Amino acid sequence: xxxxxxxxxxxxxxxxxxxxxxxxxxxxxxxxxxxxxxxxxxxxxxxxxxxxxxxxxxxxxxxxxxxxxxxxxxxxxxxxxxxxx
Ligand SMILES: [Zn+2]
Numbered sequence: 435x436x437x438x439x440x441x442x443x444x445x446x447x448x449x450x451x452x453x454x455x456x457x458x459x460x461x462x463x464x465x466x467x468x469x470x471x472x473x474x475x476x477x478x479x480x481x482x483x484x485x486x487x488x489x490x491x492x493x494x495x496x497x498x499x500x501x502x503x504x505x506x507x508x509x510x511x512x513x514x515x516x517x518x519x
Contacts, residue, residue, distance in 0.1 A: 437475035459515030464492030
């Protein structure tokens with residue numbers, strides 16, 4: 435299955451952060467690319483959802499749901515800039 439754009443994360447990220455997170459800024463730890471979450475490559479075919487850097491394929495964000503809770507990991511994402519609203 436191909437990737438979707440980062441807007442595919444909008445619903446679950448809103449559930450977690452109670453705001454639109456597609457405009458969250460970041461810096462990729464793999465290649466230094468900066469951008470916003472909406473620009474990432476999102477894969478939803480696995481047991482969780484993964485957002486990867488479009489330049490170097492580093493995993494930026496992993497989202498899973500387990501026992502009624504959301505688990506989020508941001509292994510390749512640095513300098514997150516959270517939107518105020
Ligand atoms: Zn990168």
